[in-house]
Amino acid sequence: MNEQLNHIRQLINEGHVDTAISRLNDWLQTASSPTAEAYYLLGNAYRKKGDWQGALNNYQEAIxxxxxxxxxxxxxxxMDILNFYNKDMFNQ
Incomplete structure (x- = not known):
């Protein structure tokens, strides 16, 4: 189990984000009890894709x-990154 998550972490670090997301989702569906680490990694993968909502949702599951x-x-x-992007700045 831990070895599988380490491999998925490596996929994320190497930029194979879609593969990592697919494997994490498969792992979470078959795991007897999901772990915070798996959701954290899934959040990282979504963040790397620029899917902020996906990242936040999975970080929240981990927490x-x-x-x-x-x-x-x-x-x-x-949240700090998203709060930095003040929508009013784009209307100037």
Whole structure:
């Protein structure tokens, strides 16, 4: 199990994000109990694709399973990025 997640982490780092998302979704469907780490990795994959909502949703799942997950910091970072983009700036 852990070895599989490490392989998926490597796929994300190498830019094979769609493959990683597919494998994580398969893993989460077959896992007897989902882990915060799997949702954190899924959030990272979505973030790397620029899918902010997908990233936030998966980080939130990870935090629900483990409040001490690194997903808490990652979620805060994404929120800071999104809050930085003030829509009013584009209307000037």
């Amino acid at each position: 629900a399973l483990d409040p001490e997950s690194p997903a808490a910091d990652a979620r805060k970072m994404v």
